[in-house]
Amino acid sequence: MSLANYEEKATDFGNPNWVAYQTIVRTEVRRFTRIWVQTMIPPAITMTLYFIIFGSLIGRRIGDMGGFDYMAYIVPGLIMMSVITNSYANVSSSFFGAKFGKFIEEMLVSPISNQTILLGYVTGGVARAVFVGIIVTILSLFFTHLAIHNILAVISITLLTAVLFSLLGFINGVYAKRFDDVSIVPTFVLTPLTYLGGVFFSIDLLPDFWAGVAQLNPILYVVNAFRFGILGVSDISLGWAYGILVSMTVVAYVIAVRLLANGAGVRS
Amino acid sequence: MPIRSSIRIARKFAISGKTEIYVAGFCAVKDATDPDALYPCTLYKPPPTNEFAVSYALEINSLKKTYDNGFEALKGIDLTVEKGDFFALLGPNGAGKSTTIGILCSLVNKSSGSVKVMGYDIDHDFGMAKRHLGVVPQEFNFNQFEKTQNILINTAGYHGIPRAEATPRIEHYLKRLGLWDKRDNPSRALSGGMKRRLLIARALVHQPDLLILDEPTAGVDIELRRGMWDFLTEINNQGTTIILTTHYLEEAEALCRNVSIINHGEIIANSSTRDLLASLHTVTFVCDLAAPIDSIPVIDGYECALPDAMTLEVEVDKGQSLNEVFAALSAHQVSVISMRTKTNRLEELFVSMTSGDSK
Structure with missing residues (x-):
């Protein structure tokens, strides 16, 4: 073997984007599992508090909602809340961290296609959302009985939601210039929309005008479609929910790829 | 794209x-x-390169870059680097070196012009151009929380090299660059010199044909710098084309066969190191004296200076003879015990060219 250069010069570049995709996903999963105290524990604690306070303590006084006891009614929404916040936070903070630490350049100087970079980060976000979603679901079983009404709806809505909010998190990460910029949208947009998105109540309770306004909130469709998968009830039509989710995902994907292609936030 | x-x-x-x-x-x-x-x-294995048709590792044509704030960093540079060359790209801070390298590795969007790496256009053959290019940046742009070995595994992965194939190669480079014992340490725990070597290992892990090093020995002690020079010479001898930017001009003079000097976004000199040095008209010699002297000895045709009583500086133009200087000094009964050039010769040329008063 030569001293400086590795002697096996020939390199099988095989299917470079597939290997690169696996590498990004592995790195992303290792990142959020390595800092599990920051990524897994907080949603578990927060959701447990929601179950105890809103479900057990206050819920007993509320009675039924949509034909189910209040605890059973809010569980699907809380699982979706975890999926939304974790997919978004994972991708926005990871991509911004890579920009901030400049190690995003490792990918930019390599032959990976922009779509592979995007798909890698999105898969990482989906993985964390699914991990946390499963943890929250298991925790909910200590408080209520979950009978799944339609497993296909549960799986497809979970994945679609995680993909959509991972993409939105990615777009946030591209534009973010400071650490504060990755927390502004979750704090001032996602959290209010989630609270108003039918997690804790049926929009049938709202006056007509506000029920109409609520339908502009995309999280309403996510929560209700997932609630249909678990309980079999929904305030909105399932077809509308899928249509809106798929449309938003396609638009977010195109925007994210274009941002990467233009080098927004990463190239001068 | x-x-x-x-x-x-x-x-x-x-x-x-x-x-x-x-x-x-x-x-x-x-x-x-x-x-x-x-x-x-x-x-399917694509052909490794179109090497039979291409003699240049790098071809830059009419490359321009104007930043959003209107600053014209590159004013249409043309540059070619032959395969197998050890090439220096020199220039003062802000001259356009980093912009050029940034464009080569897709960190900066060019305004116009074309760039080919091993014959592959960076716009049209993006993937193939990148596969042949390795870059050692100035800054430590790796994940400080990642283990040393994982940084290389990830980089190999980004270049499409599966882990199984990358592992023995990574072991080789880590051992060769003295980082094997630190393979499981987080990269932030490495010393500055080790981080610098990690950047080199990372740039080589996909076996590029063209390696670009942006100030690789900045902040590195002399012993380590010499070790890096040996290493770079070795991989150059094995066929890797190397382009180096550096502020240590003796580094460029010692290592590089060809030199290009860039200033204010334009190439102001581009030739072999030997030819460039031959164009140097004046060299200043510093003579250490055996005994102190009070006044500057007058030597016809030569300019002398006396920074202190034990040190005499003599400017010798091209075509003049050092023998004349020594004869005159002997006549003045000035005894010289040692002599050296005041600055590195390339540095002298570089300063004169980039300050706009080339003699």
Whole structure:
């Protein structure tokens, strides 16, 4: 073997984007599992508090909602809340961290296609959302009985939601210039929309005008479609929910790829 | 880069008659001799390079870059670097070196012009150009929380090299660069010199034919710097083209066969190191004296200075003889015990050229 250069010069570049995709996903999963105290524990604690306070303590006084006891009614929404916040936070903070630490350049100087970079980060976000979603679901079983009404709806809505909010998190990460910029949208947009998105109540309770306004909130469709998968009830039509989710995902994907292609936030 | 959302023929390999096709970011290969077959890339090895047709490792034509704030960093530079060369790109801070390197490795969008790496255009043959290019940046741009070995595994992965293939190669480079014992340490725990070597290992892990080093020995002690010089010379001797930017001009003079000097976004000199040095008209020699002297000895035709009583500086123009200087000094009964050039010769030339008062 030569001293400086590795002697096996020939390199099988095989299917470079597939290997690169696996590498990004592995790195992303290792990142959020390595800092599990920051990524897994907080949603578990927060959701447990929601179950105890809103479900057990206050819920007993509320009675039924949509034909189910209040605890059973809010569980699907809380699982979706975890999926939304974790997919978004994972991708926005990871991509911004890579920009901030400049190690995003490792990918930019390599032959990976922009779509592979995007798909890698999105898969990482989906993985964390699914991990946390499963943890929250298991925790909910200590408080209520979950009978799944339609497993296909549960799986497809979970994945679609995680993909959509991972993409939105990615777009946030591209534009973010400071650490504060990755927390502004979750704090001032996602959290209010989630609270108003039918997690804790049926929009049938709202006056007509506000029920109409609520339908502009995309999280309403996510929560209700997932609630249909678990309980079999929904305030909105399932077809509308899928249509809106798929449309938003396609638009977010195109925007994210274009941002990467233009080098927004990463190239001068 | 356009979105590859539909089937797009990316390139044709002239030698093999095969066409690589991208479908949603993933590639497959179509063989002209067997039109019905579509092989996934894992079953097909593209030709390593179009090396028979290309003699330049790097070709830059009319490259311009104007930043959003209106600053014109590159004013249409032309530059070629031959395969196998050890090439220095020199210039003062803000001259356009880093912009040029940034464009080569896709960190800076060019305004106009073209760049080819090993014959592959960075716009049209993006993937192939990148596969042949390794970059050692000035800054430590790796994940400080990642283990040393994982940084290399990830970089190999980004270049499409599976972990199993990358592992022995990574072991080789880590051992060769003295980092093997630190392979499981987080990279933030490495010393400055080790981080610098990690950048070099990372740039080599995909076996590039063209290696660009942006100030690789900045902040590195002399012993380590010499070790890096040996290492770079060795990989250059094995066929890797090297382009170096540096502020240590003795480094460029010692290592590089060809030199280009860039200033205010323009190439102001581009030739072999030897020819460039031959154009140097004046060299200042510093003489250490055996005994102190009070006044500057007058030597006809030579300018002298006396920074202190034990040190005499003599400017010698091209064509003048050091023998005359020594004869005159002997006549003045000035005894010289040692002598050296005041600055590195290339440095002298560099300063005179970039300050606009070339003699």
